[in-house]
Amino acid sequence: MASIIGAPAKSSGVEGGSNVLRIGKIFRVVVLGVVGLYFIVPVISSARFSFTGSSKGISLSAYSKLFSDPQFWTTLFLSVKIGIGTVILSLVVIIPTTVWVHWKAPKIRRVMEALSLLPLVIPSVVITLGVITSFGSLPNIIMGTPVILALEYVVLALPYTYRTLDSAVQALDIKTLVEAGQSLGASLRKILWWVLLPNLRSGVLGVVVLAFAFCLGEFAVASLLSFTTFAVYLVQIGQTQASEAIAFSLIALVFTWIPLSIVTVVFSRRAGKRYRRGGGVLVASQSITELTELAE
Amino acid sequence: MAVPSLGENRESQSGFGGNGASEPQKGSAGMSVARFLRYGNWRRFMGVLPFVLYLGVFLLIPAITVVVDAFKGDSGNFTLSNFSVGFSGVYFESFKNSIQLSLFSALIATFVGLLVALAIVASPGRTLRAVVTAGSGVFANTGGVPLAFSFVATLGNFGLVAELLTKIGYNPYNHGFSLYSVLGLTIVYEYFLIPLMVLIMIPPIDALRKEWVDAASSLGASRIQFWRYIGGPLLAPPLLAGFLVLFTDAFAAYATAAALTSGTIPIVPIQIGSLISGNVLVGHAHLGNALGAGMIGVVIIAAIMYGLVQRRASRWLR
Structure with missing residues (x-):
């Protein structure tokens, strides 16, 4: 089945969750990657900050x-x-x-x-x-x-x-x-x-x-x-x-x-x-x- | 009625909730008050009385008091002076800032949330979808104080990202950026607004029916034509409705801004907060009430627009 959105459909994938929208893989990876980063970085930053404070070296003092x-x-x-x-x-x-x-x-x-x-x-x-x-x-x-x-x-x-x-x-x-x-x-x-x-x-x-x-x-x-x-x-x-x-x-x-x-x-x-x-x-x-x- | 449609349509949007099929439909619309009383139907509503009373006492009375007192002078007389002060000078600026902040953060989140929802629906894997949906449910809930501090660790003066940027020669704080500004707040608010938009947009994108796409493609439509004439018009109402939800959410937000800026940023909720905490303007004891009434006004406008948009949206997405 030829889909008009994005790349031509693989015949096997038609019945999956993506019934309508074919969107390029690159687009998906970039979008999810960048947004994912935005959500993960604050958690990583907090963890780092809480273990080191503003000084060097890891400590649990906080x-x-x-x-x-x-x-x-x-x-x-x-x-x-x-x-x-x-x-x-x-x-x-x-x-x-x-x-x-x-x-x-x-x-x-x-x-x-x-x-x-x-x-x-x-x-x-x-x-x-x-x-x-x-x-x-x-x-x-x-x-x-x-x-x-x-x-x-x-x-x-x-x-x-x-x-x-x-x-x-x-x-x-x-x-x-x-x-x-x-x-x-x-x-x-x-x-x-x-x-x-x-x-x-x-x-x-x-x-x-x-x-x-x-x-x-x-x-x-x-x-x-x-x-x-x-x-x-x-x-x-x-x-x-x-x-x-x-x-x-x-x-x-x-x-x-x-x-x-x-x-x-x-x-x-x-x-x-x-x-x-x-x-x-x-x-x-x-x-x-x-x-x-x-x-x- | 704008408010009822908030609940009604979110559910019909997601395509479940029984669609009211199980509810007895006899005489629903045309029932007159007389018949209502005669058949003793009112007894049926006695069971919800405690709930309604609770809501009345702890929600409606406070809200009505705020609005009523907004028209009172210090000696209890009727006056509009609270509003004339409340919509001028620094308070006018606060309204401007608040609306600007909510508009921009809601716009960005609408756009990004749409892209993520499209990417998720287009992805073949079910696991990815489940993870992102569950994650959105959790992250959308990450407002408030902890969020503010984790962004201090990220984009504050000594935050990880600020430090990394400084290392590559671009210290954002030397270029006019501050986390503790309206721009900073916009960035922080995305953390709970984007997931909210993802959750709002997945069902309508799911509901774009395959038949419509097939019909369009067999009639020879291009991808642009599909979005211009079919996909776009179908997704526009839920997108706009979602935008209004995000706007309201950002507009009412208090905790994140209060924690991040120690209550110094001039936006309306913060101003009301500082009036409550005792920084009362002499001669205008009810100024906070006027600001509160103004906020309720803005939210009600958004809610009415939401109701109108949703009525349109629910026509197709069943």
């Missing part, structure tokens, strides 16, 4: 200084606590909602999804400003403690967490499962706990990872509300000790990349079984992707 810094651990602990709170609250808010929507009100599924994307429309700096003015008079136990961060992070992470669970619930036949449970005499709570939740494992895992990664990386709201979380402390260090801050960043990057890659792979494998055209990978990574818009 890392040992960092790990022996008590504030590193306090702020990490604080962020982990906020993360756990956010994860639990997110699950409590989202699971019943998505299950309900698919079970009772599938018509409003799209509306709900749109609502969950609203936080992308309002920049987090603006939300913070609004939080200060509208909740400023709330009791100190909420506004004066990181509780307010967890409460807001649930909203800010919603565009990723909601979609993840929504597509997990979508994959189940909720009506049948619930009715089967009911006809066996189980209460709704029992059905949710023993039937639906086990089936939603990977969706829940996705929410846990996405919400947690979001909480560890979030800077804007935490710093503007004057809480010294992990990311805020990183910036404080960066103002005086560059090599420690870069070591810190490298650790933070690697520790967000690992769980995110796991989730991406898990989701693409799951989705690959169910959907054609490899679209599954995309949706899973899309919802992960949108994290950026908030992690900012």
Whole structure:
């Protein structure tokens, strides 16, 4: 089959992923090579900087200084606590909602999804400003403690967490499962706990990872509300000790990349079984992707 | 409604999500309020009430407060003076910088992301594709503070690349370059914008149907004619929609810029941040609100355009 784009098609390659576009190999190698370099070089530079600092020779001093810094651990602990709170609250808010929507009100599924994307429309700096003015008079136990961060992070992470669970619930036949449970005499709570939740494992895992990664990386709201979380402390260090801050960043990057890659792979494998055209990978990574818009 | 289409069309773009086939369709459009109430359908929506309330309290109330307070003077009176200050002088410059930064970084990322997506779809190997897609998902998520510092290690005064360039006789810092400028930020923002664009563009390129290419080629179209009349018009809407997503993303970004420049670069989010942190202008306690309202305005314009473009895009790519 002669293709009009690029080099003539090899008869064997027609059925592959590249059904339409024939693009020269040189073009592909150059594009992917140059762009790949742009993504790898900062990682290499960080690694080098963190091991040598500005002096000659390899040393681990940046890392040992960092790990022996008590504030590193306090702020990490604080962020982990906020993360756990956010994860639990997110699950409590989202699971019943998505299950309900698919079970009772599938018509409003799209509306709900749109609502969950609203936080992308309002920049987090603006939300913070609004939080200060509208909740400023709330009791100190909420506004004066990181509780307010967890409460807001649930909203800010919603565009990723909601979609993840929504597509997990979508994959189940909720009506049948619930009715089967009911006809066996189980209460709704029992059905949710023993039937639906086990089936939603990977969706829940996705929410846990996405919400947690979001909480560890979030800077804007935490710093503007004057809480010294992990990311805020990183910036404080960066103002005086560059090599420690870069070591810190490298650790933070690697520790967000690992769980995110796991989730991406898990989701693409799951989705690959169910959907054609490899679209599954995309949706899973899309919802992960949108994290950026908030992690900012 | 611009916002709902954000979700709706991303999904239809990627060609799955059930296409709504499983949803009962009885009386969806023509249902009147009276019928709605009579049949007790409202009960069906009770289950989502907690969610909607949560969103209302922690998202809508703050957002509305910002906009409402933007029209308040220091004594609570109605005034437009916050806006007249907010859109003049240094704050006007900030809006200009922010829009310029978001436009350029989104443009570059759109172009590069398109090239990468084309290269990926054209590659025969499935492994490469899986790796790049997964990698894009992860890298697109690498915004924020760590990203800023890894670029300090790369292009900062003592960064690896800056050093290498100096060794071959071109110290970028002697030629007006600075990582801590709008140009520097543009380079850094590409790190999460390009992967985002790759993820956005792979499905529409995938969806260019083989039949169309075959039809074009059997009718004797040249490669240029194909792109001019078929491929181009088909890819233009998703490309434009993607551009708007990237624009919004870059426009709202705060952490990277704050960490990189210690909050000194004059862009709108940073200005709002410094107003929050206590650098309040006397007589304009609600200036930050006006800037915030301005940001919301810009984003809403982008979202409306996105909705319009997406409606067009989803016509073909099903």
